[in-house]
Amino acid sequence: MVNMVQLVEYLQGKLNFTVPRRIKKVYAMKAKILIFTSLMLILVIIVGQSISAVNQKSVVGIWLFDEGQGKFAKDASGNRHNGEIGNGIKWIDGQYGSKALQFPGNAVVMVPHDDSLSLITWTVTAWIRAEFKNGWVEFVSKSVPVGNTDFRNYVLQIENDTGLLRPHFTQGPQQWKLTAGKTDLRDSKWHHVAGTYDQKAIKAYVDGKLEGETAFDNVPDTNEEPLVIGAITPKVNFFTGAIDEVGIFNVALSEDDIRIIKNIGLSKTLAVSPSGKLTTTWSAIKIEH
Numbered sequence: 001m002v003n004m005v006q007l008v009e010y011l012q013g014k015l016n017f018t019v020p021r022r023i024k025k026v027y028a029m030k031a032k033i034l035i036f037t038s039l040m041l042i043l044v045i046i047v048g049q050s051i052s053a054v055n056q057k058s059v060v061g062i063w064l065f066d067e068g069q070g071k072f073a074k075d076a077s078g079n080r081h082n083g084e085i086g087n088g089i090k091w092i093d094g095q096y097g098s099k100a101l102q103f104p105g106n107a108v109v110m111v112p113h114d115d116s117l118s119l120i121t122w123t124v125t126a127w128i129r130a131e132f133k134n135g136w137v138e139f140v141s142k143s144v145p146v147g148n149t150d151f152r153n154y155v156l157q158i159e160n161d162t163g164l165l166r167p168h169f170t171q172g173p174q175q176w177k178l179t180a181g182k183t184d185l186r187d188s189k190w191h192h193v194a195g196t197y198d199q200k201a202i203k204a205y206v207d208g209k210l211e212g213e214t215a216f217d218n219v220p221d222t223n224e225e226p227l228v229i230g231a232i233t234p235k236v237n238f239f240t241g242a243i244d245e246v247g248i249f250n251v252a253l254s255e256d257d258i259r260i261i262k263n264i265g266l267s268k269t270l271a272v273s274p275s276g277k278l279t280t281t282w283s284a285i286k287i288e289h
Contacts, residue, residue: 054257054269060116060248062266063109063229066097073101073109073229076267081117083109083229092242095127095190096265100244101230105132108230108238116250117142118222122154123249124167125194125261130186131241136160138232139239140246144223146236149173151221154248155232156195158185158239165204165211167195169220177218179204181211188241192262198252208262210255 061081063073068091075081086107094100101109111117124140142153150173157166163186168178181204185191194205197220204212229246231238247266261269 054249054253054260055251056270058249058251058253059270060119060250061111061227061246062248062270063246064097064267065091065094065101065244065246066099067091068099075111077270079116081111081114081227083111083227085109086230086234089230094244096245097267100127100242102242103230103239105238105240108228108234110234111227111229113224113226117227117248118153118224119248119250120219120222121198121250121252122220123194123196123247123251123253123258124154124156125192125245125247125249125253125258125266126156127190127192127244128185128239129188129190129242130158130163130239131188132239133186134160136237137239138228138237139230139243140248141228141232142223142225143228143232144225145233151223152176153220153222154195154197156193157232165193165195165206167197167202167204169197169202169218171218171221177202177214177216177220179212179214181206183207183211190242190244194253194258194261196252196258203252205255205258208255208259 059077061079062076063083064076065073067074071085073083073085085101086109088104088107089109090102091099092102126140128139137158138155140156143155144151150170152168152170155168157168159166159180163184165181165185166178168176170176179202183191183206192207196203199217199219201213201215203210225233228234229243245266247261
């Protein structure tokens with residue numbers, strides 16, 4: 001970019017005239033404004049391209065848990081997959097927005113079945129704070145009751161012995177297809193977790209980073225059971241701790257997409273509001289590296 005002050009000085013020497021100092025300052029200020037404006041425009045274009053990569057049409061449901069009261073968790077995507085909050089679950093301060101839900105280890109949020117919740121490719125994301133040390137625990141699940149006919153469409157699970165994230169599904173009774181992360185999540189700290197499946201591989205992400213990947217080309221089992229947040233089914237393998245910002249998509253999001261969701265939250269990434277309406281503006285732009 002041309003330095004306006006140097007240009008003025010060059011012309012002054014060539015044409016043998018004197019430019020008042022005040023005019024030099026004006027050109028210098030204009031140059032700074034031009035540079036700043038150009039950089040901001042480039043930043044907005046880059047951020048816009050990154051955020052728009054998460055297509056709103058791929059959203060199945062978003063539960064921000066920002067209501068702060070009541071017995072229902074609204075689906076902020078506008079798809080009306082509202083969840084009923086079980087007895088004993090409490091509102092607490094959240095990781096993003098204003099609130100989250102504290103699960104006591106014997107209650108769930110239950111979303112009634114809808115065909116749009118049955119997926120053959122998927123992404124499931126959430127913020128969790130696990131406050132337990134032992135046991136097989138699931139915290140987002142579309143599964144039939146555990147048993148010999150255990151058909152799972154998509155599940156985010158914490159492994160018994162290691163505390164690792166295990167996204168998985170089944171293809172046939174007890175035919176689990178899974179991968180595992182590398183981080184022990186049972187440290188009573190907030191972690192962003194995600195699982196994806198694209199009929200090529202199942203992947204596990206923790207805090208915006210890919211930690212596990214296993215190749216599969218199977219079609220996941222589907223079922224007509226409710227979507228459960230806080231357990232595998234409404235009666236077993238309960239989660240103890242806090243959950244915030246659950247999102248489900250009908251495609252496998254990229255690592256960049258998941259990192260954006262982790263860094264700025266679902267509501268800002270997808271321009272949704274807790275009232276359950278898609279909006280057309282961003283409420284903020286923030287990128288963490």
